[in-house]
Amino acid sequence: MALSSEEVRHIARLARLALSDAEIARYATDLSVILGHFQALQELSTDRVPAAAHASLLQNVTRDDTPRPSLPVEEVIANAPRKQDDCLRVPPILE
């Protein structure tokens, strides 16, 4: 179960993570070792076992959709690195 650096680059791209060449090499090794350990799970027969989704016994928790006051805009965006006119500012998302 060895991952190539190409596969690692592909995963980093899916995860939106900038990785250096050294990190790519490191994670190719680390992920290969860790995934190797996961192979132990294949020993276990689970054909008839349902997949758990959650440890909670609750289902379909709903509440009334009633409007209520929210935090003031200036508090909500106070932590933003770039803002303008009560909005979050980002580089262009469309050409």
Next chain:
Amino acid sequence: MPANAPYELSIHEAQAMLRRRALSAIELTQSCLDRIRQVEPRVRALLTVCEEQALRDAREADRLLTSGEAADLTGIPYISKDVLCTTGVATTCGSRILEGFVPPYDATVIGRLRDQHAVLLGKSNMDEFAMGSSTEHSAYFPTSNPWKLDCVPGGSSGGSAAAVACCEAPFTLGSDTGGSIRQPAGFCGVVGLKPTYGRVSRYGLVAFASSLDQVGPFTRDAEDCAIVMNAIAGQCEMDGTSSPVPVPDYRSALKADLRGVRIGVPREYFIDGMQDAVRRSVEDAIRLLESLGATVDWNVSLPSTAYALAAYYIIAPCEASANLARFDGVKYGLSRDGATAEEMVIASRGAGFGAEVKRRIMLGTYALSSGYYDAYYLKAQKVRHLIGAEFDEAFRSYDVLATPTSPTVAFPLGSKTDDPIQMYLSDVFTLPVNIAGIPGLSLPCGLVDGLPVGLQLLANRFGEETLLHVAHAYQQQTDWHLRRPSL
């Protein structure tokens, strides 16, 4: 150190003195702040100390104590793991990507403590985004184990465990996704409880793996743990997974007699490679519980235990890879420039996340990526079902399962940081509990080479009272919880 300085008091001792005005909240708070100043250069358990706010809150607590309006925790100082949002107090999650983030709201548990006028002293160090078992993955600095400064305090809530062990506060809060409360509680010789999934609100807890995360307390003894649980447990409308099951008075569960309590000892939790001295301490503790009237079955089996580690390290990183998508350099924290929005996000995440967080995001993204879902995530969720079913079956015959908290005592700083698998193995006895959603408590039951050993007690869902009962009975007969590191 002077005998019975205020900072050494347990919650229940301090509470009694505050009530009869033999001690003021200001004196208690000041004593803890002085203690922090004294030991923090060596232990480094804290990321933030909010002294001014603490003294202001203590003054208000004194007013309420004088006028007879005090709640259980009024005037009691505490520290929160830096994973819980605190209005106006920086919350970093141990990460550079949240450096400078000041939440505009309180986590529900913080709000409940604020309503009682407990006094927040500061925020404790942790592995970045709660991913780690030693607090060495903090982006800021490692924390030392107060019992031996060149050893780790455990993790990920290592700062919270160390802070209680060295008496910086009578209680702290942590979070536990795979053992992050119990393992450091074991390593630092304090009581740590991971409640049943849904018992305590997760609102305002920075999410790691949402189906596994729970908030819980670190205290010096079981009685204090019950007091904190009385304050923080219960349903919250902001967390749809918090449970409507009524919250009992946990303090009324504290009895010294164990007659009628059935304890099971699962043999899969006593493995090759664990320290013999840890095994002996835990077995001695279980024999003591037997002498207090409990019946003990030494030969219980939970056969899927061996698969829990692999299942956990698929499920948790998968959930984390989705949860951590919110850190994009737009709304808060560290941000890097980029020609397009996407380049900005990629650069910000690359610069803001540390090595272990990246490793887990990569692992989760891989396991969820096209073509691998069935082999990893689906398989792990099936194993999760098996593990849960085995616990359900065991709790038909036993009220409590007793195990070691970790296979070893605290390990030296730096000894496992380059080997992720060795690091992950220190949680091998704690993570099945999160997979099943049941509660687990670690309490000190011995010292090996000057380092504490943890006894882990497990109960069925919403069985926190049983855990507190057994832990309290043990502590009535032993003094491990009263031992302190010399600092």
